[in-house]
Amino acid sequence: MNRIAIVTSLLILTANLSAEPHASQQALASEGSRATARASMEQFVKGQMANGTYYFYDAVEQRLLALRFRDIHGDVRVDEKFHVSCSYFRDQFGRTIDIDFLALPKGQGFATVQGVIHSIDGKERPYRLTLEKATK
Numbered sequence: 693m694n695r696i697a698i699v700t701s702l703l704i705l706t707a708n709l710s711a712e713p714h715a716s717q718q719a720l721a722s723e724g725s726r727a728t729a730r731a732s733m734e735q736f737v738k739g740q741m742a743n744g745t746y747y748f749y750d751a752v753e754q755r756l757l758a759l760r761f762r763d764i765h766g767d768v769r770v771d772e773k774f775h776v777s778c779s780y781f782r783d784q785f786g787r788t789i790d791i792d793f794l795a796l797p798k799g800q801g802f803a804t805v806q807g808v809i810h811s812i813d814g815k816e817r818p819y820r821l822t823l824e825k826a827t828k
Contacts, residue, residue: 719770726768729775729802733793734764736804737779746781748791750809752817758784764793771821775802778810787813794821 737746738761746759759781768777774794781789790811795802808819 725770725775725797725802726766729768729795729804730764730766730777732795732802732804733777733779736793737761737764737807748781748789748807748809752809757781757789759789759791773823774821776821779807792819 740746741761744760746761748757748759749755750757760783762780762782765778765780768775770776774796776792776794779791779793781791783789788811789809791807792810793804794806794808795804809817810819811817
């Protein structure tokens with residue numbers, strides 16, 4: 693019985709050590725870069741909207757979501773490459789969709805390049821932001 697507990701504990705510890713931290717566990721961006729990154733993210737969303745709707749394909753549910761923008765979270769986190777912030781939407785089913793937008797420094801500002809669903813109605817979806825290199 694003790695062996696099972698030890699093996700289980702080691703597996704959990706290994707999984708936790710190898711997991712990439714979520715945006716909420718990463719460092720906060722500086723005040724100036726937070727405002728600039730958030731502005732880029734908001735401009736990105738508004739530039740993709742048609743008639744007040746932001747369309748986002750959810751590959752997990754395999755369906756197109758019609759989203760109404762609510763707001764962008766005030767915090768912007770930084771990982772090794774991206775500035776990340778949550779944005780809140782309401783979908784056509786009435787669910788709250790939290791999309792993390794990824795922005796990269798570009799010139800004097802930021803370029804928002806991608807959105808990833810972080811949670812639906814508070815149920816988190818894990819994702820990794822590690823940019824893997826091709827192996828030969």
